[in-house]
Amino acid sequence: MKVGLFIPCYVDTLYPEVGVATYRLLRKLKVDVTYPERQTCCGQPMANGGFQRMSGDLAEHFEDVFKDYDCIVTPSVSCSSFVKDHHPELHKHECSTPEKTMELVEFLHDVLKIKELPGEFPHVVSVHNSCHGVRVLRLSAPTEEHTKPYNKIVELLKLKKGITVHEPERSDECCGFGGMFTMEEPEVSARMGDDKVKRHIATGAEIITGADSSCLMHMRGVAGKQKYDVKFMHVAEILAAGV
Amino acid sequence: MKKEQLFDKLRQGVTRQFDMPTQPVDGIVYPDVVQQFIEMSKTVGSKVIEAKTTDDLNHIIRNAYPEAKVFASSVKGIKADLNPDTVSTPAELNGTDVGIVQGEIGVAENGCIWVPQTMKERVVCFISEELVILIQRQHIVNNMHEAYKRIEMPEKGYGVFISGPSKTADIEQALVMGAQAARGVTVVIVG
């Protein structure tokens, strides 16, 4: 299986270590993964802001870059949700990438079905269940629904030796990022972020982790402003630790 | 507005019509429907008394409300000071301490009891400080799907499902019994 690594624009620029960890982890798991150059952005930021019409060319570009892969893996829940959910309506031609795109946790849990991971991670972490991870990709059971509880992120993290995994109270309430929402509703967004970070810290965690760097970026900014003593790491970095 | 105009507009506005679901809902069924009904009645704030068919209901009701002075009922065999069938205005029932009415169907999932209007002034169900609802044990069903299949509207054209006393949480979400209608409900399960 030929896997194309999709590193979303803001991860590429702001969190290259997440890309590096994802790549290393997949290599270690013997995945035939390559990173096609010329990839940029899936078009989500404009679309969430109300300018999906501007995302059309980017969807075409995405298809062009990734169409020859069997599977496209990305360490970002919101970008993969956007490709899966909204790219089909943006494409003018037949397209194959939306159904081949997978978020990293989904790929590890559902396709590779990994049951063990090398490396230790002797830390206490609190898992951030990003909205689109829960309610679009169903990485965990949405708390609104009457379904059997499960959490793929937690299951994967627990494969690391020495780790203690918590979830905050209101385990899948939004952290208040939402792309341009943060810019249009800065006060509401900041308060949501503050409430969320406090609940993560209340678990006793040293590190807040999740499958979406944009939520983590937002909460990191909030924690910085409030001078909270807590670290942030993408799930990929923890899973790749000591690998 | 002419209703025909509205109907035309509505018919023109629809491009695709949808069908009703084909299968009915598989409503919850309890291993002990009466026990569930009792628990749920208590959850919604009612008191529950189980009585045998041979028991003296008047005695049970008087015992449950030893302080009460004014009783109102039109239920056959129930002793009362006021009769909602014979009062001339609803206002005459204001000041009733205990109203006693007959329920027809009890619903285990939510403590609802179907009370059809058999009396002339239905206000007795609401204006009384305390309400006693009599219900036959064999008339308790699992859920609302079963209940709605069984209810019969009386000639007077009114019926109500009552689930516990009147309540409100409109001031700071603090639950208070007895907002505008009965402050308390006692369900007497007969049989």
Next chain:
Amino acid sequence: MSTSHSKKAAQFLSNPENVTRHDKTFWGLRQKRDIQAHQLPEWESLREHASQIKEHTLTHLADYLEQFSDNLERNGVVVHWAKDAQEFNEIAYGILETHKVRKLVKSKSMLTEECEMNDYLIKHGIDVVETDLGERILQLMNLKPSHIVVPAAHISRHDVGKIFEDLGISKEIGNHDPTYLTQCARYSLRQAFLEAEAGMTGCNFGVASTGDCVVCTNEGNADMSTSCPKLHIVSMGIDKVIPDLDSLAVFQRLLCRCGTGQPSTSYTSHYRKPRPDGKMHVILVDNGRSDIIANPNHWTTAKCIRCGACMNTCPVYRRSMGYSYSYFIPGPIGVNLGMLRNPKLHSGNVSACSLCLSCDHVCPVKVNPGSQIYTWRQELEQFGTENKEKRYMAEAMRRVYGSYTIYDAMVKKASLVNYVPQKLMDIKLNPWAVGHTMPHIPKKSFHEIYRQAMKELDEEKKKKG
């Protein structure tokens, strides 16, 4: 970049303790709803049924309205049809005038709020008394509801206590205990029920097959309003009609569990006929509903049964309160209904959503208000109400991301931003700085690291080869 919602929300957020209390109140309702949902194994199937029944009914609405009104008339009920708010108010007043009504007791109805009926009737000399405790408090304080189910949740017990003292409704000065205040309101309203010549209720469900008008209340105020006076007026939107009693079972089970987290409201009242020697009138109101049903992108919004669950779960609503929305119905469903009412006037609410989609998952009839807000955002440009700065940003992004060469060049320079002092970024023009520190931008992007690593790998291979 601020919007009408975000500006008002910022005012509410300036008092953090109020926000905490407001958030807790509504999160509490959400939790109670979850407990109810988890007690029924058939919960998700119930929601699916409700959704399908509504889609069926709305796409056959003329037929069901015809059946409903025929049954009403057969039962001796007088039926009226109102095109809009004005017609509705005139019809309501006309009925009251004919019966020489001076005092009207009414139970909660969002339709009468929508039509601003109270003001109209009061202007025409009718003494209108709201009898739902929350609505009564708001009426006495001359305020509007901030939520459709618990309309006065934003008012503190002390504010209620003070207004009751001022008006002589409570006698014990300083006693602001909710139980005491509720009892005071009970005594005061009891008189109103007995004096009024007419009672008005809303209608949660109109059953087409029987003509029943079904009203759900906890306080029993709808029943007090209709079993004392001899005249009963029902005001209902045409969207409230459902096919039959089997359908009603589905909705009755969902409405209260979703709204307040109770297994049922205390009273589910079925009005089929006028009281003996009484009169019953039903006013069926369109006021834009037929336009909603004809809207190809948003007709499913008309499925809403007004349970309020989407507000309770909405993280934005809980932290910004009902008054920050320009439409009288707030929260996710209110954003949608406002846009359907008047997009130019209510576009400022479309920002009030982080697209978390929690509302889509609590909604008992699967309106999907969150996903619908995403669609509304795409439509703002056609109303000319899109945010111009945001459009500029989106266009800039498209330009950068649209060309790999530009993107690559920009990324190379991105880390220069780190050298801008934090203080310079903390300006009003930068909304990010309201709640965040700036992210640190690494020297090298992932694609540069990857490119370099691949180059080194190639060189190594060449050396070995």
